[in-house]
Amino acid sequence: MQSVDVPVALLGYGTVGAAVHRLLSEQGDEIERATGHRLRVVRALVRDPARERGFDAGPGVLTTDFDAVLGDRSIRLVAEVMGGVEPAGEHVLALLRSGRSVVTANKQLVARHGAELFDAASTAGAQLRFEASVCAAIPVIKVLRESLVVTNVHRVVGIVNGTTNFILSAMSEGRSYADALAEAQRFGYAEADPTDDVAGLDAAAKTAILATVAFGSRVPLEWVAVDGIEAVREEHIEAARALDMRVKLLGRATLAHGRVDVRVGPAFVDIHHPLAAVDGPFNAVMLQGDAIREITMEGPGAGGIETASAVVADLVSIVGTTGTGFLQGDPVWRQVERMPPGDLASPWYLRLEVEDRAGVLARLAQELAVEGVSVARLVQQPSNGHAVLHVVTHEAPAGRVEAALAAIRALPESRGEASALPVVSERGIEELGWA
Incomplete structure (x- = not known):
């Protein structure tokens, strides 16, 4: 089988972007054997080309000009790994409208503007894939969209933020909240400003995406009731231990009687529950449905190489299904109401x-x-x-x-x-x- 050359562009070339390029370069033979395509990074949009990178981009790849990506008609496939809602959203929309397929790791972008992005992709006949936006290396989006497409999933419960899970795990071992947060920052699990993580905002965006895909109905980020872990004290950890439970920050989405409830917040988890044993910076998601009872998937939920692996998997999925019409559209096919917040x-x-x-x-x-x-x-x-x-x-x-x-x-x-x-x-x- 003759190999097809596929020029790829990256929006962003930080930790994740460099890792994507490394995987495409080092695993190119395996990808080609599986798909018949050779994915080759030819452009990468950056703010500062002089900055030191984790993987050498090669001559002529780095650019500060978005038009160098948009105007290059040989580029049909783009991975957005720059983060932030803007200018990433503007760039992704322009690419989709021009008929390019896009893979994104941007949870806030998908959670806030998913409807607009999918409409643009559908109109132009392009694909939008977003596995890396939720739990990095855990292929939960793929499982929901493909393996469980007729399962009627009615509940999703998950640990979808590795930073807070690391902090709560450390607190369960006797460390204070402040010490656990400082340790997470030393290990690189928490940012210098950890607000998005500890306030539950990161988990809220991911849970809104999971609920949208699982229930086939758009779940706006505004529907997610959010509590973070700042108010969790040592007393809660000790009380949970005395009751044979663990404190975890959970994203929970429930569909009942045509109405959906979505929330993020600390919970007491029975030690016999599959999520109770998930410690450190790991993620896990439990799916419950009519035909499966329950499935739990666990794995690393953050990190450059882990997120990059999900981005590459989506890129491979696109080149493997282009022209087939297989699961390229918006996962939303119906509209359900929001459950009144106090009813669950x-x-x-x-x-x-x-x-x-x-x-x-x-x-x-x-x-x-x-x-x-x-x-x-x-x-x-x-x-x-x-x-x-x-x-x-x-x-x-x-x-x-x-x-x-x-x-x-x-x-x-x-x-x-x-x-x-x-x-x-x-x-x-x-x-x-x-x-």
Whole structure:
């Protein structure tokens, strides 16, 4: 079979871009044997051509002029690895409208502008692929779009941010939040400004993308309820350990009765749940559906070479399917409504700090009962003359739990800030021994 030469351009040539070029160069023979195509990087858009790179781009490859990419009609395939919404979004739209297929690792771009990008690709007969935008080396998008296309996936739960998982894992080993964050920054798992990670914004974009693909309906980023890990304290870690659980930052998307709920936030995860054992800077995603029960995929979710491997896999997929019409379009095929934020039911962990005197427990139980929240387990600890109560509830809607907490916070006996975290378990309350 005669090899087809495929000129490729990169938008960005930092850690990921250099790694993509390295893989295409070093694994070119394997790619050619599998696809009959030789992918060759001929242009790479950069801000500073003089900057030192992780892989030598070669003469004439680096350019600061986007028109050198857009105007070169020999380039039919582009990988966007520059990050940021702009100018990356403007560049990707221009390329798609010109008929070039684009692979992107840009989660914010796909989450915020996916509809516009797919419309441009469809109109011009181009492809848009985005595996690397979610969990890097874990091929969850490919599995959802191809292997599970008729499975009717109704729930996605995942650890989709390696930075926060590293921090929470370190805290479970006894380190403070500040020390764990500093360690993540030393190892390169966290940026100097870690806000996007620790505030849950990175995970929110990824979860919106996963929900969109899994449910076949556009899930705007604005639909994602987001809480980060800044408020997670050593007390939460210790309480989880005492209850045979682990604290994890989870992205959760649920489709029920034609309505979708999507949220990111810390949760208490039963130690028997597959996600509880995922430690360090790793990601894992559990998919649940009618025909599969559940599938869990785990692997490195960040890093230059890991993200680059997903970019290259998408590039190979494009050259392997061009002209076939196979799964090139927008994964969205229907429209579902957003579930009211307080409707999703779950077991909950409540941390309450109150005066340690007779009758207080009865007051708390009354406020919970008013909202229909039933207690499954209660552990009381003394604390500076007060009592800290660790409460696990039976399944209850989020809105009812928040209403009960608001009433409890208003009690004169309340001390500190009452808080709630969802409990994630594949076992019921009875199986946990809390009934």
